[in-house]
Amino acid sequence: MPIAPAIPSADAQLPATRRDIAPLLLVPALMLATLPLVGSWSTWVTLTVAGLAMGMMIFIMASGLTLVFGLMNVINFGHGAFIAVGAFSATLVLLPLRSWLEMDSLPVNLAVLALAIVVAMLVTALLGWAFERLLIQPVYGQHLKQILVTMGGMIVAEQLIHVLWGAGTIAVPLPTALRGAFVLGDAAIDKYRLVAVAVGLVVFVTMYLILNRTKIGLLVRAGVEHGEMVEALGYRIRRLFVLVFAAGAGLAGLGGVMWGLYKETLTAAMGGEIMVMLFIVIIIGGPGSVGGCFIGALLIALVANYAGFLAPGIALVSGIVLMISVLLWRPAGLYATGRG
Amino acid sequence: MLRQLLSGDLPRSRSLTALLVVILLGLALAPFLTSGARPLNTAATICVYIVLVASYDLLLGYTGIVSFAHTMFYGIGAYGIGLALARVDEPTWGVAMTGLGLALLLALALALVVGLFALRVQAIFYAMITLAVASSFAVLASQLSDFTGGEDGVTFSVPHVLSPAYRLVEHEVFGRHLDGRVLTYYVVFFGCLLLFLFLLRLVNSPFGRVLQAIRENAFRAEALGYRTMVYRIWANVLAALTASLAGALMALWLRYVGPKTSLGFEVMTDILLIVVIGGMGTMYGAVVGATLFILAQNYLKEWMAHGSAALDGVPLLAAALHPDRWMLWLGLLFILSIYWFPVGIVGKLRLRAWLAQRPTRS
Amino acid sequence: MERPTPNMLAPDPATRQPLLRLAGVHTHIGQYHILHGVDLQVARGELAVLLGRNGAGKTTTLRTIMGLWRASSGSIHFDGADITRLATSAIARAGIAYVPENMAVFSDLTVRENLVLAARNGPLDTARVDWICGFFPALRTFWHRPAGNLSGGQKQMVAIARAIVEPRKLLLVDEPTKGLAPAIVHSLMAAFRELKAQGATILLVEQNVHVVRALGDTASVMDGGRVVHAGPMAVLAGDAALQQRLLGLSLDTQP
Numbered sequence A: 001m002p003i004a005p006a007i008p009s010a011d012a013q014l015p016a017t018r019r020d021i022a023p024l025l026l027v028p029a030l031m032l033a034t035l036p037l038v039g040s041w042s043t044w045v046t047l048t049v050a051g052l053a054m055g056m057m058i059f060i061m062a063s064g065l066t067l068v069f070g071l072m073n074v075i076n077f078g079h080g081a082f083i084a085v086g087a088f089s090a091t092l093v094l095l096p097l098r099s100w101l102e103m104d105s106l107p108v109n110l111a112v113l114a115l116a117i118v119v120a121m122l123v124t125a126l127l128g129w130a131f132e133r134l135l136i137q138p139v140y141g142q143h144l145k146q147i148l149v150t151m152g153g154m155i156v157a158e159q160l161i162h163v164l165w166g167a168g169t170i171a172v173p174l175p176t177a178l179r180g181a182f183v184l185g186d187a188a189i190d191k192y193r194l195v196a197v198a199v200g201l202v203v204f205v206t207m208y209l210i211l212n213r214t215k216i217g218l219l220v221r222a223g224v225e226h227g228e229m230v231e232a233l234g235y236r237i238r239r240l241f242v243l244v245f246a247a248g249a250g251l252a253g254l255g256g257v258m259w260g261l262y263k264e265t266l267t268a269a270m271g272g273e274i275m276v277m278l279f280i281v282i283i284i285g286g287p288g289s290v291g292g293c294f295i296g297a298l299l300i301a302l303v304a305n306y307a308g309f310l311a312p313g314i315a316l317v318s319g320i321v322l323m324i325s326v327l328l329w330r331p332a333g334l335y336a337t338g339r340g
Numbered sequence B: 001m002l003r004q005l006l007s008g009d010l011p012r013s014r015s016l017t018a019l020l021v022v023i024l025l026g027l028a029l030a031p032f033l034t035s036g037a038r039p040l041n042t043a044a045t046i047c048v049y050i051v052l053v054a055s056y057d058l059l060l061g062y063t064g065i066v067s068f069a070h071t072m073f074y075g076i077g078a079y080g081i082g083l084a085l086a087r088v089d090e091p092t093w094g095v096a097m098t099g100l101g102l103a104l105l106l107a108l109a110l111a112l113v114v115g116l117f118a119l120r121v122q123a124i125f126y127a128m129i130t131l132a133v134a135s136s137f138a139v140l141a142s143q144l145s146d147f148t149g150g151e152d153g154v155t156f157s158v159p160h161v162l163s164p165a166y167r168l169v170e171h172e173v174f175g176r177h178l179d180g181r182v183l184t185y186y187v188v189f190f191g192c193l194l195l196f197l198f199l200l201r202l203v204n205s206p207f208g209r210v211l212q213a214i215r216e217n218a219f220r221a222e223a224l225g226y227r228t229m230v231y232r233i234w235a236n237v238l239a240a241l242t243a244s245l246a247g248a249l250m251a252l253w254l255r256y257v258g259p260k261t262s263l264g265f266e267v268m269t270d271i272l273l274i275v276v277i278g279g280m281g282t283m284y285g286a287v288v289g290a291t292l293f294i295l296a297q298n299y300l301k302e303w304m305a306h307g308s309a310a311l312d313g314v315p316l317l318a319a320a321l322h323p324d325r326w327m328l329w330l331g332l333l334f335i336l337s338i339y340w341f342p343v344g345i346v347g348k349l350r351l352r353a354w355l356a357q358r359p360t361r362s
Numbered sequence C: 001m002e003r004p005t006p007n008m009l010a011p012d013p014a015t016r017q018p019l020l021r022l023a024g025v026h027t028h029i030g031q032y033h034i035l036h037g038v039d040l041q042v043a044r045g046e047l048a049v050l051l052g053r054n055g056a057g058k059t060t061t062l063r064t065i066m067g068l069w070r071a072s073s074g075s076i077h078f079d080g081a082d083i084t085r086l087a088t089s090a091i092a093r094a095g096i097a098y099v100p101e102n103m104a105v106f107s108d109l110t111v112r113e114n115l116v117l118a119a120r121n122g123p124l125d126t127a128r129v130d131w132i133c134g135f136f137p138a139l140r141t142f143w144h145r146p147a148g149n150l151s152g153g154q155k156q157m158v159a160i161a162r163a164i165v166e167p168r169k170l171l172l173v174d175e176p177t178k179g180l181a182p183a184i185v186h187s188l189m190a191a192f193r194e195l196k197a198q199g200a201t202i203l204l205v206e207q208n209v210h211v212v213r214a215l216g217d218t219a220s221v222m223d224g225g226r227v228v229h230a231g232p233m234a235v236l237a238g239d240a241a242l243q244q245r246l247l248g249l250s251l252d253t254q255p
Helices: A022-038 A041-072 A079-094 A098-102 A106-139 A143-165 A191-213 A215-232 A237-263 A270-285 A290-310 A318-329 B014-028 B037-063 B070-086 B093-118 B123-143 B180-203 B206-216 B218-223 B228-254 B259-263 B265-278 B284-310 B315-321 B323-340 B344-357 C058-065 C088-093 C111-118 C126-135 C137-141 C152-164 C182-197 C209-215 C233-238 C240-247
Strands: A169-171 A181-184 A187-190 A265-267 C020-029 C032-042 C047-052 C071-078 C096-099 C170-174 C201-205 C218-223 C226-232
Touching (some): A022 A041, A022 A290, A041 A079, A041 A187, A079 A237, A098 A106, A106 A143, A143 B123, A143 B265, A143 B323, A187 A191, A191 A215, A237 A265, A318 B123, B014 B037, B037 B180, B123 B265, B206 B218, B206 B228, B228 B259, B259 B265, B265 B284, B265 B344, B284 B323, B284 B344, C020 C058, C032 C058, C047 C209, C058 C201, C126 C137, C152 C170, C182 C201
Parallel strands (some): C047 C201, C096 C170
């Protein structure tokens, strides 16, 4: 006569895991929370748009880095090289076609900008391919050497920019049609910032669609979890690696162009300077997670902007404070991909 | 006797021994072998960098930890002594020691906090976190300009014995006045020598062996009963304190502290370059590497300038050889070292000596 | 007494070549010498069972065949070709499907996406998918749910479904029934039987004696990184002393 209580069968259905929406609420919550603190509607709008624009650019720059790390377990301390090279490559289009940029015509300006972006992305994707082949492939699996080698690569790339472009600094004024701001009541919204936000959204949506609706995207998502099994299913995962690496480099190049125009100056060190922030974003978002990277980038930019206004003293370290806060809540980042 | 002094870690290669002896003698007798301020400055920089890189080798080469916070500790030591001496009217040894003591306490606290928080995570994350912490620290230092002197830094006076006006004896010795600068140089030299021997003792002790075991296979070390976290934190703390002391010595020599010289990322890059090219995990690699690097940094650029002028017509090559581009060549050398010299110069010399010793097979 | 005609006993020459043949395979992992010269053969259309105690080297053998670990010496021939030095993806494309011990189901992908990925030669064959769902109805239920939400048994179904979503020449299956309820084990066995009936060749690592007895055509027993016994299942099943000596247990235990 059975006395023990009925033990559920080993294959009883587990309760369905809820979609993890808490991190998705962080950005809207932050925006809403600071509105009363800032007080003035117009200031809040300016700060928020600036934060969103910067956040989008940071996302674009960091997205390649996080994907490469998640998929290939490769840490690229030379990622900044792609940002700088992308920005400088854009000058190959922006400088000769300067007169078109000075025309007050949105379609013409955008066309030149688009061409510059295409050139920049091609150059950086090519550089990324070379980087992967020459520097990274020989040191797969050896994190220490990866860190050192990629740092070396960035130093060399930065110096080569000096050699190839002569000066280390180039001024790139904004196209005429993108200068100035829209006025919304009391608030002024920079036109270029809107463009940055738009581009960022396009990149994010495109990445989302590719990752979730195409076979390549499936491969990347599966590879992030279990590269060995993907290989056992018959796919050459090395080719996937190279492709993702080059794509990540191209994205960094795009980010570099947007970032350079935002600052209206290009410096050879611009990529290296921002590496710290990119790393913080990746740690916050969870390595390998594009969604986490998106949220992390927006958070860090918004926090920096709000803090700059509300508490200038801590604005500079707001990134670290944010990182520590997030890690205390979720030690593996907002969206951990299960990689140990 | 020599064996004991070097804690059993002999060079094991005749060329290496010769090189080390030359460097040691050169540094010991630098004030008398050279004239003028610049060579002495180079020598002092070499001494300090040897210790700075050797302490980094403790972390990287012996324990297998990549940290970007090393310059932060270097800067803390420098600023400790510098700010203390700058903020008082009468620069005395007491003031200097107090400043140094406070700096060491800060370094200890930071090393413990960062270590406890971050050493439990994967190596990559630790590297990124130290990078973030160090750059925030650097930003803070330049922003709190009232306290730290901001971007420009702070100059200060040193205790009278070390100042240029002081004279130990009235006449010249071997062509050099024994003034405060020379005395300061010997403070730096002996200080660095002691610190280096201390590090050598450390890595050849049982503690050092455990560190190397952890570097090779942390999992197995843990399984063998060694609490790897504790050892890593100890390594972190010791490396940090040594770097701080090196920073203090440097500040004493320069009579100046500033974010560029003490906290800049350039210093971190230099350390990495030296430790890889010299040879990770060897300690002597720091000696050889730092000497070559600093000498090259100061004197090679002149050669590059000549080369660049000579190639004036050729478009890209002239730019590539311009002395400002010396980092380009160093970077290439760095990358090549990682692939082909993974053991660095010292490792290569030792390997060659070892191969030469083996009985040839018939 | 009539002598059996040779034709009745000798297999067709075309299929006489074993589909998979390992000869003297050694595998080192780091400094550990795991496989000490494995000799193994699997004939076409048979379900070969690989038995042995824990740590005998069964999983290592499968992984070595799949190229996930490199054989340090010896040779592996599959369908006439030498696959010893090939990359894993090439081995998979040669027609071998692998169901690992930990299933390696992609948790972030839905059940459907897991199968789409496995169907590398084109879109999913709906007829075949229907057939698979016949064994594993749970797959239908969870078709669009992330595979990470599934229970252990259901994940196992996904893992096996992945291996058979397209016809493959050889299936390597590592302990599929471990920790599963009897009902699921039944479904798995039915699936394996069907596959066999369709002519698939299977190399199965299993410890469940009921499954072993019911399904296996041949049995190879491993111990200490070597195959110490190989032969028809009937021989092993009929010799209790042999079972005790090789496996330390009896194959007669009730399911």
